[in-house]
Amino acid sequence: MTQKLIMSLFAVIIIGVFSGCDKSDGEKTGDALPQTKSDSASASVIDEETYRRHVATLASDEFGGRRPNSKGEELTVDYLVSTFKSLGLSPGNGDSYIQKVPLISVEVTNRPALTINDNKGNTLVLEYGKEQVVSTRRQIPDSELLNSEVVFVGYGINAPERNWNDYANVDVKGKTVIVLINDPGFATQNPNLFNGNSMTYYGRWTYKYDEAARQGATGVIIIHDTKPAAYPWATVENSWIGPQFDIRRRDQGKDLAAVESWINKEKATALFEMAGIDLTAMYQRAQTPGFEAVEMNLTASTSLKTQTNEVVSKNVAALIKGSEKPEEIFVYMAHWDHLGIDASAAGDGIFNGAFDNATGTSGLLELAAAFSNLKSSPRRSVLFLAVTAEEQGLLGSHYYAANPLFPLQNTVAGLNMDGLNNIGATHDVTVIGYGFSQLDGVAEIEANKQGRVLAADREAEKGKYFRSDHFELAKLGVPMMYLKGGYDHKENGLDYGLMKSAEYTANHYHRVSDEYHADWNVSGALDDLQLYFQIGTAISNGSDWPNWNDGSEFKALRDAQRTPH
Ligand SMILES: [Zn+2]
Known part of the structure; x- marks a missing residue:
């Protein structure tokens, strides 16, 4: 326990000072040999270079803004499937990594x-x-x-x-x-x-x-x-x-x-x-x-x-099978899609969607890499789900929730990523939907290990909890977390974080200028992914069934779902 704590403090220092330039297990073989397996859940597990490469690729002009039912979808889905495959993850849908999502316009x-x-x-x-x-x-x-x-x-x-x-x-x-x-x-x-x-x-x-x-x-x-x-x-x-x-x-x-x-x-x-x-x-x-x-x-x-008109789009699902309770699932999710190309829009007309949501999708791949690097599999299974058509109204996640690859009553909990920090490390972690479920407690323990604190959503009146993919599972009962980067910037303070966030919303949100830049400071994203890894590790190695808090509109549903009949 003490050693773990020291390791996690060490990891925070490494990330803070050297911007995550190293894995704490240190060994980079530089050739085709498998990487050294990490044996500590609190050691730094996210590789900055790989993360940046994923974001740059998914947000490239070639991927054309990743609109469902486009060439960009084909490229994106192929990229996700081949990455999951190369990491050694199992297909999430029988012998396929694909869940077809029929859509109607x-x-x-x-x-x-x-x-x-x-x-x-x-x-x-x-x-x-x-x-x-x-x-x-x-x-x-x-x-x-x-x-x-x-x-x-x-x-x-x-x-x-x-x-x-x-x-x-x-x-x-x-x-x-x-x-x-x-x-x-x-x-x-x-x-x-x-x-x-x-x-x-x-x-x-x-x-x-x-x-x-x-x-x-x-x-x-x-x-x-x-x-x-x-x-x-x-x-x-x-x-x-x-x-x-x-x-x-x-x-x-x-x-x-x-x-x-x-x-x-x-x-x-x-x-x-x-x-x-x-x-x-x-x-x-x-x-x-x-x-x-x-x-x-x-x-x-x-x-x-x-x-x-009818079209078919795709969710991508990959699995790390649990060692003791493989039928119990912890799910990480992120939407891979964005708005595509609009020739009448400014500039090149390509909505690259770098922040929204090449970052979250890349985070999903990096978390899969982290779990595949563990010496031993977690007790419970971990599902990595990249969903389509979020921008069209959470449709890929809606379809998944209605046609789950693993029963929802066995889905213990999950965490959604939509837009990862690109402004640098923060002291805080934003919890969208703070106070909704017991998952806050898990997040708090793990955030504290990083020397960080949880902060409630600053704009709770906007109902952001109900506007991203985790919600499709939440409204059917599954306790889901939606965490975001913080605002209290470690170097430049809170006002800086708030200013950068407002700047993004005003100038880049759902605009062609949401592009990847090599000078992005991803240290905050690496911290957050490390945290998400620790949360997923804690839950997938545990036996608890975190529930909604009393008064939640989803608790009755979950209680009924979890009652044997
Ligand atoms: Zn998004």
């Missing part, structure tokens, strides 16, 4: 208007794009609302564990629900209401759409509001116009609402005025426990023409 082609009528002959027409975006996840040529009655359902939340049901005492079957974005906790900043400033899953648009469908609604209208949505109307407009990839839906998605939509705040105000209802007062009521839905005495109509 759905595009609304007729720019439909959304028309609201009252019973006095008044009409309000909302223009497509500027004032509303109507869409559908039904994979059929025509979807419509025909004089569908409109009901205001507040935040559209049904949360039994919080005793909150916006759908109590109202029947919305065949009707169109109009809902607010985010949740009452964010709106009131009351820490005792939902999770206060920190968004819950109930705040996400995906949840609003899915719950409305479960309630039998035919239409959904979300009122956009920049602050609680965490992005401006332009983002809504850009995201929902054009082809939308989706998984192939059972029954062509007929269990979903026919029409899903966003409207801007200005038109929402006009719509409520038309009904003689004060929207501001409705916000207040919706934030109060015991809220009851309000019939608007309005109807909604629209008619969508859609074009659908």
